Amino acid sequence: xxxxxxxxxxRSKVPFYVGGGILVLLAIAFITAGPxxxxxxxxxxxxxxxxxxxxxxxxxxxxxxxxLSVGMPMPVVTGxxxxxxxxxxxxxxxxxxxxxxxxx
Amino acid sequence: MDVAFADRFFALMTLAALAGTxxxxxxxxxxxxxxxxxxxxxxxxxxxxxxxxxxIFLIALVSMLGSLYYSxxxxxxxxxxxxxxxxxxxxxxxxxxxxxxKRDISIRIYVLPLMVIGALLAIYQYIISYVPDAxxxxxxxDVSCTERYIWEFGFVDFPFMSFVGFxxxxxxxxxxxxxxxxxxxx
Numbered sequence: 001x002x003x004x005x006x007x008x009x010x011r012s013k014v015p016f017y018v019g020g021g022i023l024v025l026l027a028i029a030f031i032t033a034g035p036x037x038x039x040x041x042x043x044x045x046x047x048x049x050x051x052x053x054x055x056x057x058x059x060x061x062x063x064x065x066x067x068l069s070v071g072m073p074m075p076v077v078t079g080x081x082x083x084x085x086x087x088x089x090x091x092x093x094x095x096x097x098x099x100x101x102x103x104x
Numbered sequence: 105m106d107v108a109f110a111d112r113f114f115a116l117m118t119l120a121a122l123a124g125t126x127x128x129x130x131x132x133x134x135x136x137x138x139x140x141x142x143x144x145x146x147x148x149x150x151x152x153x154x155x156x157x158x159x160i161f162l163i164a165l166v167s168m169l170g171s172l173y174y175s176x177x178x179x180x181x182x183x184x185x186x187x188x189x190x191x192x193x194x195x196x197x198x199x200x201x202x203x204x205x206k207r208d209i210s211i212r213i214y215v216l217p218l219m220v221i222g223a224l225l226a227i228y229q230y231i232i233s234y235v236p237d238a239x240x241x242x243x244x245x246d247v248s249c250t251e252r253y254i255w256e257f258g259f260v261d262f263p264f265m266s267f268v269g270f271x272x273x274x275x276x277x278x279x280x281x282x283x284x285x286x287x288x289x290x
Contacts, residue, residue: 010151011150011151011152011153011154011155014151014152014154014155015155018155018159018162021120022117025113025116025117025120026113028112028116029109029112029113029116030109032112033106033108033109033111033112033113
């Protein structure tokens with residue numbers, strides 16, 4: 001058998017090699033990737049959730065005058081924590097600081 | 105499809121593609137200095153000859169489907185740099201599909217610049233995810249270019265996947281070469 005024929009025989013098997021390789025990778029991924037679990041084990045936690053704000057906005061604070069929002073009811077913020085636990089920031093008589101963070 | 109499974113599968117595909125890129129580079133470059141490697145290179149080129157363009161088409165197709173899966177099904181918003189990479193990757197599916205079917209080696213000069221642009225954008229995005237101060241192209245404030253939506257094996261994220269995909273396509277395209285067209289023996 002000439003080397004050219006051998007080469008053609010091998011060539012006809014290339015799709016099977018590629019397909020087999022993909023199947024092997026699928027199997028490895030299936031075995032090694034836990035359900036909803038990433039490398040750090042934290043991917044079962046949600047990264048974000050919907051937040052709703054009800055109630056009127058407080059007036060802008062102009063530093064030259066007294067803060068007009070003092071004594072006014074704050075808007076109510078409802079949402080979820082990372083594990084899905086409901087979080088409500090309401091007027092319960094205690095002072096609160098809401099800090100909004102992001103990164104680029 | 106479970107996201108963790110998809111993350112792992114695409115990361116494994118990336119590693120396989122990386123191995124392929126290194127292998128092709130070793131055979132091609134090493135073949136210039138080592139007769140044994142040159143012989144190997146010729147053998148492997150001979151086996152893959154007809155299929156090289158189809159492999160490039162497959163890489164572009166898997167990249168496009170993976171990208172669409174993460175944006176349209178999982179819901180990750182594509183950043184501006186991701187969009188630029190998509191702009192060069194998505195047309196390659198159609199172009200390479202036609203080129204492979206028609207066995208058209210003249211396509212090389214048209215697609216290589218696209219692949220190089222995609223690879224450069226991907227490596228730039230990968231670098232700025234490590235060194236945010238190196239960012240010179242503005243990204244949208246709405247969607248971060250440096251946020252890692254996927255992080256497998258401690259180094260595989262979307263820009264890395266993109267870079268490896270483009271690199272393998274470039275390597276295969278150069279490897280097929282004008283003297284080794286697909287279907288040349290028919």
